[in-house]
Amino acid sequence: MEQTDQHEDLRVTRTRACIEAAFLRLLRTHTFSKLTVQMIASEAMVNKGTFYHHYRDKFDLADQVKRRRLEDFHQLALSVFEQEDPGLRPLGDSIAPMVDAPESCLEDLATLRWVPSNDVDVFDEIRKIVLAQLTRYAERTGTPLPDIESEAWAAAYLALGFPEFRREGRAKTSIGDFAASVHRACGLFM
Amino acid sequence: MEQTDQHEDLRVTRTRACIEAAFLRLLRTHTFSKLTVQMIASEAMVNKGTFYHHYRDKFDLADQVKRRRLEDFHQLALSVFEQEDPGLRPLGDSIAPMVDAPESCLEDLATLRWVPSNDVDVFDEIRKIVLAQLTRYAERTGTPLPDIESEAWAAAYLALGFPEFRREGRAKTSIGDFAASVHRACGLFM
Incomplete structure (x- = not known):
């Protein structure tokens, strides 16, 4: 049971790291106001549901990063x-x-x-x-x-x-x- | 006739200076994204029609200033x-x-x-x-x-x-x- 939790934790950490890295990559070529959750999710290769599982919106993502x-x-x-x-x-x-x-x-x-x-x-x-x-x-x-x-x-x-x-x-x-x-x-x- | 033109020119210059000063004052306490043309016009004590006579929108105003x-x-x-x-x-x-x-x-x-x-x-x-x-x-x-x-x-x-x-x-x-x-x-x- 504990091992499953650890596995879960690792996956969560990895997913967040992917989304955050994608966000930072996009910011090199786009202004924040032009970014949408769809663009960030696509760049991170996750679906929008996954994004919203971890962040309220792009502002929450920005604050967390x-x-x-x-x-x-x-x-x-x-x-x-x-x-x-x-x-x-x-x-x-x-x-x-x-x-x-x-x-x-x-x-x-x-x-x-x-x-x-x-x-x-x-x-x-x-x-x-x-x-x-x-x-x-x-x-x-x-x-x-x-x-x-x-x-x-x-x-x-x-x-x-x-x-x-x-x-x-x-x-x-x-x-x-x-x-x-x-x-x-x-x-x-x- | 020429004198009327000069008078007109002066009035235009003064109106623009008022609007631009009002815009800069508002920027000390508000972010640009929160500013509306109505707020800028009120602060400058002109009506919205006068604003739009001189500027396309707040972005045009920003560029001109x-x-x-x-x-x-x-x-x-x-x-x-x-x-x-x-x-x-x-x-x-x-x-x-x-x-x-x-x-x-x-x-x-x-x-x-x-x-x-x-x-x-x-x-x-x-x-x-x-x-x-x-x-x-x-x-x-x-x-x-x-x-x-x-x-x-x-x-x-x-x-x-x-x-x-x-x-x-x-x-x-x-x-x-x-x-x-x-x-x-x-x-x-x-």
Whole structure:
């Protein structure tokens, strides 16, 4: 009996993963307002009944995907900021590869940011995660961060800007190159 | 007869300015999808007939406002980058006050950026204006700009981010402070 339940659970997880991946694929070429449940179901190769078994509508799907990807981002942020010996390695060395990875949750989050939703503000959630981690990091290591609120906002803005920047035909740019360009552009305003 | 025409023209300009200002005010508290022509007409204190005399629908209004504000931005960019003696003054000294002004067209453009539209991509238009001006500036002054495309993208991203940053309860922040925060946040990724 228990084994059947586990089997059921796995199937549910797989079905949801298929639907969510199909949704994210469609968002690369369609705006959210143009997407229908039928299109998402077809792309995921499930029928509409299956879709409605898991989600109330496309807005519910969007909220659930946002929450899941934000949780991935939270875990990544924890793994970067809570290393045992933070002093040994500059923070940037750990953050850059994580953000650079093409399969990074940031790629999806940068897309999901523009999907309207009543419940989840992707940008603000990322800002809050970064702020919490930066605060703990600064306390633990004694790093002075004079305006941590602004810095968290700016870091979230940069992190979500990078996938957009890369999508504009700069596939080979690293987050380091991107940050360097922004760094220089800051000079125009300082 | 000519005087009547001038009078007519002035009235048309004034009516359009009223409707467009009302539209921008409403966008501060409502999403575009929730706005109706009736709401915009009421806010502008004109009747719906007058609205439809000037605009096909709210999408047409959005496109026209975008184009007008982009033209304002273009003129500002020209006035900053085409000063007679560009070498005497660092570029930042002229850009910062222009962008800082609360009545700056950037404030409106940062709002209009999220209004869906088939015709005008606000971000991309700003990027193109900055790119054209940076290119001319670099040529005229011999300033080396190794990756001018990336820098124009980053400058547009920063310029449109600043009004959003200020809206989050940081009304007294200057573009210089904002750029300094982003500048420090870049360090996380470099």
